[in-house]
Amino acid sequence: MFDLLLAAAVQVSSLRRLKHIREHGIELQESTLKHLLQRARRTEWGRRYGFGERPTAADFAQRVPVSTYEQLYPELERVLRGASDVLWPGRPGWFAKSSGTTNARSKFIPVTPEALQQGHYRAGRDMLALATHLYPQQRLLAGKTLSLGGSHTPNPFRPDEPSSRAGDVSAVIMAQLPWWAEQLRTPSLELALLNEWEEKIERIARHVLRQDVRTLAGVPTWMIVLLRRVTALAGAEHIGQVWPHLRLFLHGAVAFGPYRELFHQLIPGPQMRYLEIYNASEGYFAIQDQPDSEDLLLLLDHGIYYEFLPADQWASPDPRPLPLRDVQLGQHYALIISTNAGLWRYLVGDTVRFTSLAPFRIRITGRTKHFLNAFGEEVVIENAEAALAAASNATGATVRDFTAAPVWFAADDGASRGGHEWAIEFLTPPADVAAFAQALDRHLQTVNSDYAAKRHRDLALAPPLVRLVPPGTFETWLAGQGKLGGQHKVPRLLNSREVLEAVLAQSANFV
Structure with missing residues (x-):
């Protein structure tokens, strides 16, 4: 009964909000930018660029430079070392450590309470609402969601400060989940946040072997390794024999196409469903809201203001990104974001193309350097x-x-x-x-x-x-x-x- 009540409660607010995103995307982005500028007006960055003067979107684009991680790093390093009110009000305690796929170095992205609550957790509730709305007969919340993530360690810039941590964004999120969300997932945090990957896979496989897993969440490449180990430990032919109520895989980080046939082999039968999420260290950007289409709905009220840099300007010393209202179908754009974690006109490195403008839906096409x-x-x-x-x-x-x-x-x-x-x-x-x-x-x-x-x-x-x-x-x-x-x-x-x-x-x- 708890799962039905929770599904209904989450659906009421999230489905209404997603409908509003589909119908009023431009207005939501305008209000998001105003909110970001108002909140950051007294920070060092806000005073430098006149956020307190209530600039328009055009003023904002003219005043504030587009920044790569390397260009923003002097300010980010000060935040990592404990400085307050630099890019965003306060002093964040958590940092998402990215894999550094754009260059060889690791990147440390602030994860503020606002970024967690208005971004990652809100998007998580949205995905939960969609899944239970699309597949109500499966009672996904009556069992467990098996999530496979990374780990976190002390902030290397402040190793003696126990409240400051850095790690994979999945670990940052899991370490601070609200109680009701923690009740839905497996394995325990102790296992989920283990640092040694081989040990983690083995211990998680043994832990979840007898549980009622109904949903998977994670990166396809690593989920394959875990599913194969669980199947082997159970002496089963496929994972459906271990978890007969398994019905959904929420996947992200890599394109699913090359892995689709393998998952059909691992989980045979027509009952399994797949939905894609688009999240990164910098934020939670989009979700697959239609099961019959791989297009992703851009999340436009999650504390992120988007701009889009056309492909012919990726190497330009003076890039001129477009606001959402000016994008066109089929073109490749580099994603530029301003966020409630203090990233301002930040070049993520990902590239997308729009497949729909009403509502705004995208597909991920690659990276600016890949x-x-x-x-x-x-x-x-x-x-x-x-x-x-x-x-x-x-x-x-x-x-x-x-x-x-x-x-x-x-x-x-x-x-x-x-x-x-x-x-x-x-x-x-x-x-x-x-x-x-x-x-x-x-x-x-x-x-x-x-x-x-x-x-x-x-x-x-x-x-x-x-x-x-x-x-x-x-x-x-x-x-x-x-x-x-x-x-x-x-x-x-x-x-x-x-x-x-x-x-x-x-x-x-x-x-």
Whole structure:
């Protein structure tokens, strides 16, 4: 009975708010910006840029510079060291430590009480309301939600201050969950926040083996590892035999397409549902609110003001982002946010495209520094993951992880032409690697006209070179980088060969 009452209570407020987001997105963004500026007017940043003068959105865009993490870091470091009222009122005690996928260093993002309550927790309630509204017959809240996250440690800038902590954003959220949300999840915090990843997987698998798990929440790559271990411990053929009421997977951090077939194998039958979330260290941005569409509803009243930088300005020294009202369908934009954690006109590094303007729905397409464009082909992560999924379907393969980078070949006539080299770790390898590479190439040409033009008659781009790496290669490489587990993930596409060469060198150690 408790689960039905909780589902009803959450649905009343969240579903009404989500309806308002769909119908009044522009107005909500305007009010969000006004609230942010009003709250931060007495901070150092607010005084520097005249937030107390009640600037309009146009004034705000003219006064405040667009900042990368590196450009904002001097202020962020002061916050990390305990300074108050720098970017946001007060002194945050928690910091989300990102995997640093845009560059090699880790990033520390403030997580204020407002960011937790108005952002992460509000979005979590929204997702809970949607899930129970879309699938009421499954009684998801009558069982447990198995969430797989990271860990946290003392703030390295203030190691002697026990109230200041830093860690994976999932760990920051779990460590401060309200009591009612903690009652719904498993495993215990003691296990969920373990730092040693191999130990964590083993102990969690044994802990949840006999529980009534009905919902999964986490990153597909790591959830696969846990599900396989639970299945093995139970001596079962698939996870549905262990958890017969399992019905929903809330997934994020990586595109789900390449993993869809594997999850169908792990959880066979038509009863399983999948919904995507888009959250990051910087905030909770969007959710999949339609089960029959992979488009994500942009959350416009969660304490984040959005701007969007067109692709032709990603390298500009004077970027001019667009407000929400000026975006267009189908274009690639870099995401720029101003938040209730004190990030002002902050370049997240993610790229999106709009699939709907009424309401505002998006798809994640990649990252501003994670794409292949060594030869004018402009392949983004969305293209790569779609092509890998198509090649997997065509050849019966299942991809575990991958990375790709440019490579140069010498043609027979002595002229140089470009190509792409892919290091792929398969859970189920294709019987014919050449057929997989051909299918990958065909689908890339289908979804990307620039790539197709370069591939025409093999004149500018050679066919892709696919390298199979042994199982465990990427996991071992991540461990060597200190990035095993949690939301850490492999850089997918880079115009540098640094990661690819390191992965290939790692794979040689398995031989």
